[in-house]
Amino acid sequence: MQHGTAATLRIDLGALVANYALIARQVAPAAVAGVVKADAYGLGAAEVSQALLAAGCRHFFVAHLCEATALKPHLPADIPLYILNGLPPGAQAACAALGAVPVLNSLVQIDDWAAAARSRGRALPAVIQVDTGMSRLGLTPDELAILRDQPHRLDGIALQLIMTHLACADEPDDAFNREQRDRFDAIASQFPGVPRSIDNSGGAMATGVRHGDVVRAGIALYGGAPHGGPDPHPNPMQAVIALDAYILQLRTVPAGAGVGYGLTHRCDRPSHIATLSVGYADGWPRHLSSRGSAYIGGVRAPIVGRVSMDSMAIDVTDVPDHLLHPGASVELIGPHQTIDAVAAQADTISYEILTRLGHRYARSYLPAPAAAADQRSGKP
Ligand SMILES: *Cc1c(COP(=O)(O)O)cnc(C)c1O
Numbered sequence: 001m002q003h004g005t006a007a008t009l010r011i012d013l014g015a016l017v018a019n020y021a022l023i024a025r026q027v028a029p030a031a032v033a034g035v036v037k038a039d040a041y042g043l044g045a046a047e048v049s050q051a052l053l054a055a056g057c058r059h060f061f062v063a064h065l066c067e068a069t070a071l072k073p074h075l076p077a078d079i080p081l082y083i084l085n086g087l088p089p090g091a092q093a094a095c096a097a098l099g100a101v102p103v104l105n106s107l108v109q110i111d112d113w114a115a116a117a118r119s120r121g122r123a124l125p126a127v128i129q130v131d132t133g134m135s136r137l138g139l140t141p142d143e144l145a146i147l148r149d150q151p152h153r154l155d156g157i158a159l160q161l162i163m164t165h166l167a168c169a170d171e172p173d174d175a176f177n178r179e180q181r182d183r184f185d186a187i188a189s190q191f192p193g194v195p196r197s198i199d200n201s202g203g204a205m206a207t208g209v210r211h212g213d214v215v216r217a218g219i220a221l222y223g224g225a226p227h228g229g230p231d232p233h234p235n236p237m238q239a240v241i242a243l244d245a246y247i248l249q250l251r252t253v254p255a256g257a258g259v260g261y262g263l264t265h266r267c268d269r270p271s272h273i274a275t276l277s278v279g280y281a282d283g284w285p286r287h288l289s290s291r292g293s294a295y296i297g298g299v300r301a302p303i304v305g306r307v308s309m310d311s312m313a314i315d316v317t318d319v320p321d322h323l324l325h326p327g328a329s330v331e332l333i334g335p336h337q338t339i340d341a342v343a344a345q346a347d348t349i350s351y352e353i354l355t356r357l358g359h360r361y362a363r364s365y366l367p368a369p370a371a372a373a374d375q376r377s378g379k380p
Pocket of ligand 1: 084216
C-alpha cells in the first residue's frame with residue numbers, strides 16, 4: 001500500500017510491447033503507429049512512447065497541439081508526431097516551430113499550411129484526412145474535387161500520409177467498413193505514391209483486408225478489446241493495467257442497515273461492509289453504484305450503495321476474514337475484472353474507463369524486458 005493515495009495503478013509496459021508486436025504481426029508489412037492522445041489513454045504518454053520507441057514504433061499520433069508540445073521533447077527529432085484534430089486557426093507558426101505534423105482536415109487548413117510553408121521558404125510535412133462516411137473530420141467529397149482541379153494548393157506541403165477513419169471498425173462484420181475502404185481506395189488514387197492509413201485498433205485486427213501503410217493503434221495497445229459489438233469476440237490483447245484500491249474501514253451492520261448517500265442499499269442480512277479508497281473523483285464510474293464489483297483474494301464483493309467522490313462501499317460478508325483489514329488491497333481492475341468488463345457494467349467503453357483514470361493513484365510502471373536490461377546496464 002502506498003500511504004496517502006487512493007489506489008495503486010500498475011502499468012505493464014511489457015504487455016504494452018507484446019500488444020504492439022501482436023498488432024505488427026497482424027498488419028505487416030504495414031507499420032504500427034502509437035496513438036498516444038489523452039496522455040496515452042491515461043497511461044502516461046511519455047512512458048508509453050518510450051516503451052513503444054524501444055519496440056520499434058516510428059509514428060505517433062496525438063489529438064491536440066498542446067499534447068504534441070508536451071510529448072515532442074520525449075521523442076527523437078526525426079520521429080513524426082501527428083496531430084489528429086488538425087491545424088487550429090492561427091496555430092501554423094507554433095506547429096511549424098514545434099516540428100509536429102498536422103493532420104489537415106479541410107481546404108482552409110491546407111491553404112493555411114501551404115501559406116506557412118511558402119512564407120518559410122521550405123516544405124512543411126502534413127497528413128491529409130478524408131471523410132469517407134463518418135462525418136467527423138476530414139475533407140469532404142466537394143473539397144476533394146476542388147483539390148483535384150487545383151492541385152497547386154498543395155504546393156509547399158510534403159504529404160506524409162493520406163488517411164481516413166472507420167466508423168464501425170469495432171464491428172468487423174459491419175458492411176460499412178467495406179464501403180469506407182472502397183471509397184478511400186478511390187480517393188487515395190488521387191494522391192499517387194502517398195502512403196495510406198485507414199485502420200485504428202479494430203480495423204488493424206480485422207482479417208481479410210489490406211491495412212495500407214500505417215495503422216493507428218490505440219486501445220488494443222492498452223489491452224482493450226479491439227472488437228466489441230453485440231457478439232463480442234475473445235480479446236487477443238494482453239491486459240496492461242491493474243488497479244487496486246485499499247480498505248479504509250470495516251464495519252458490521254445489522255440486517256436492514258442502509259449504506260451510503262440516499263441509503264439506496266439496504267442490507268438484507270447482517271453484513272460486513274468495507275469502505276474503499278476510490279470514488280468517482282478517481283474516474284471510477286458513479287454508474288457502478290450498487291451494480292459493480294471488486295475482488296478480494298479472488299472473491300467477488302459487490303459494490304453496495306452509491307459510489308461517493310472519494311470512497312465507495314462493498315459487501316464483504318462472503319470474503320474470508322483473514323483477507324479483511326484496513327490497508328488491504330482490493331482488485332478493481334485486474335485478473336478477475338478486465339477494463340472491458342468494468343466498462344460493460346458501467347454502460348460505457350474501455351476507452352472511457354482508461355482516459356478517466358484518476359490522478360490520486362500511486363502509479364508504477366513494470367518495464368518491458370529490453371528496457372529492463374538497459375536499466376540494469378545503466379543505459380539511459
Ligand atoms: C483515437 C483514434 C485512433 C485510435 O483508435 P483506437 O480505436 O483506440 O485504436 C485512430 N485514428 C483516429 C483518427 C483516432 O481519432
